[in-house]
Amino acid sequence: MKPIAKSSKLANVGYDIRGPVLDKARQMEEEGHKIIKLNIGNVAAFGLEPPDEIVQDMIRNLPNAAGYTDSKGLFAPRKAVVHYCQEKKIAGVTVDDVYLGNGASELISMSMNALLDSGDEVLIPSPDYPLYTAVVSLSGGTPVHYHCDEGSGWLPDLADMRAKITPRTKALVLINPNNPTGALYPDEILQGMVDIAREHELVVFSDEIYDKTLYDGATHTSIASLADDVLFLTFNGLSKNYRSCGYRAGWMIVSGNKKRAKDYIEGLNMLASMRLCANTPGQLAIQTALGGYQSIKDLVAPGGRLARQRDLAYELLTQIPGVSVVKPKAALYMFPRLDPKLYPIADDQQFAYELLAEEKVLIVQGTGFNWIAPDHFRVVFLPNTDDLTEAVGRIARFLDGYRKR
Ligand code: PLP
Numbered sequence: 001m002k003p004i005a006k007s008s009k010l011a012n013v014g015y016d017i018r019g020p021v022l023d024k025a026r027q028m029e030e031e032g033h034k035i036i037k038l039n040i041g042n043v044a045a046f047g048l049e050p051p052d053e054i055v056q057d058m059i060r061n062l063p064n065a066a067g068y069t070d071s072k073g074l075f076a077p078r079k080a081v082v083h084y085c086q087e088k089k090i091a092g093v094t095v096d097d098v099y100l101g102n103g104a105s106e107l108i109s110m111s112m113n114a115l116l117d118s119g120d121e122v123l124i125p126s127p128d129y130p131l132y133t134a135v136v137s138l139s140g141g142t143p144v145h146y147h148c149d150e151g152s153g154w155l156p157d158l159a160d161m162r163a164k165i166t167p168r169t170k171a172l173v174l175i176n177p178n179n180p181t182g183a184l185y186p187d188e189i190l191q192g193m194v195d196i197a198r199e200h201e202l203v204v205f206s207d208e209i210y211d212k213t214l215y216d217g218a219t220h221t222s223i224a225s226l227a228d229d230v231l232f233l234t235f236n237g238l239s240k241n242y243r244s245c246g247y248r249a250g251w252m253i254v255s256g257n258k259k260r261a262k263d264y265i266e267g268l269n270m271l272a273s274m275r276l277c278a279n280t281p282g283q284l285a286i287q288t289a290l291g292g293y294q295s296i297k298d299l300v301a302p303g304g305r306l307a308r309q310r311d312l313a314y315e316l317l318t319q320i321p322g323v324s325v326v327k328p329k330a331a332l333y334m335f336p337r338l339d340p341k342l343y344p345i346a347d348d349q350q351f352a353y354e355l356l357a358e359e360k361v362l363i364v365q366g367t368g369f370n371w372i373a374p375d376h377f378r379v380v381f382l383p384n385t386d387d388l389t390e391a392v393g394r395i396a397r398f399l400d401g402y403r404k405r
Contacts, residue, residue: 012137015130016368021352025362036391038379039362041179041332043243046382048305050244051294054285058247065280071273073100073251077283080290081251088211089225090234090255097254099268100278100286104209104235104250109135110275111233111252114267115203116141121168122205123161127335127369127376129179129207144169145370150337153326154181158192165196171203172196174223177210180369180378181335182310182328184214190223197230203261204232209250210331212241212295215307218329224255231264232256238282240332241296242289249282249289306332306381309388313381316392320399334379335366342403348374358401359394 017040025035044050072078078098085093101107108131116122118140124132126145133143146161148154156174174193176185197204204223211220224232237250254265277283289295299306313334314327322342328334338345345351348365351374356362366376381388 009138009140013134015134016349017130017364019349019368021349021356021362021364024353025356028356028360033360035356035360035362036383036387036394037362038381038383038391039364041240041380041382042245043240043332043382044245047384048243048299048382050242050247051289051292053292053294054238054242054244054247054288057288058281058285061284062281065284067280069277069280069283071269071275071277072096072098073278074280074283074287077287077290078251080287081253084290085253085255088222090222090232090253091225091228093253093255097258099252099254099272100283101237101250101252102248102278102282103239103245104207104237104252105131106275106278107250107252108132108205108207108235109138110271111205111268112136112139112141114271115139115170115264119168120170121166123164123169123172123202124370125156125173125175125178127180127366127371128173129175130369132173132175132205133370141170142168143370148178148181148183150326153329154178154183154335155185155189156193158189158196161193161196165200169200169202171205173205173207175207176223177208177213177220177330179210179331180333181326182331182333183326184218184220184329187221187226190221190226193223194227194230198227202230203264204230206232206234208234208236210240211236212297213300213306213332214330215300215310216302216329220330224253228256230256231258231261238285238289242285242294243296244285244289247282247285248279249285250278251286305384309381309383309385310334312385313379313388313392316389317379317395320392320396321403323399332380332382334381335369335376336379338375338377338399340373340375343375343399345374348377352377355395355398359398361391361394361398363395
């Protein structure tokens, strides 16, 4: 019998955050090993429970949430997103411009599928949240990575972005606040991206899922608030800011030059209808979350649990010889660099395997985020301070051994 092979569409599709190293970790857990996980931004799994108001409303709403809804979602939560846009100064958004999804992920995938023809290019940051590279490939497009510069706090290199534009470039992705680097983009950079998008008629996809997960009193600007003559798709949701990854509640806002995008919007509407609707309990949770006051604010404020964990992870990692880290201004991650002179790593997935096998610490290798060289890894600073101290201690011990090889 002929073997059943996967589709050739998957040839360039990967998602290393849940890749082979995680499979190995699962196997080790089954064998009874306890592993410290610095690999995934699953907030509630680290004792950071979702706001009680959301959980209670979810329970209350459940008996009446068994039906399909409109494909874009229920009116009231979409209206709550419109109000959110007003707060974020994204102009001209009506309920019609808001799509609810099973997490932002579904909408990101839908929006790329609706846009791209074979060979169309999309500018994606390097490092990236790898869903973008994967989904552009799966949609038949070509991911083209622009450089984010560690030396300037991981800000996008606008000159590199410009240099990579071709007649096939259709869109530009930014992740702000950023996963995996924790960067938060200043308005000048956002304005620079708007200028590039305007000049080259690019659609801007802005991922703002960490827009309330900000440290040191920082504020966040939505790029869509900076222009009305460029088409913006802005993605957000409850997963991180409201610690509800499992409720799969996200939204997408279409704003700016909608007139130019009539046909594209028709495509978005069709794909939204094909999947019928987002889960209804999750939609209702959006209404509760955006109408209330409970977000991640207290956890990221100075002295809050996440702020303390960020500071601790940064301090401990930067004490290790040959490890440097840009201190995150936002989100849940840092992306340490390993000096190649001290750590001549040829294959960083192998590095992650070895760290897991020797020290039972799970990280994700930098190339899993489409980073150019095997000299970085991502750390999630969600574990409590005791676990973080233990985990970074084990990383330090492992690196000490690595230097002596
Ligand atoms: N966008 C970014 C930048 C993320 O880091 C993640 C999850 O880690 C997502 C989107 C996924 O969001 P959701 O849970 O809403 O699908």
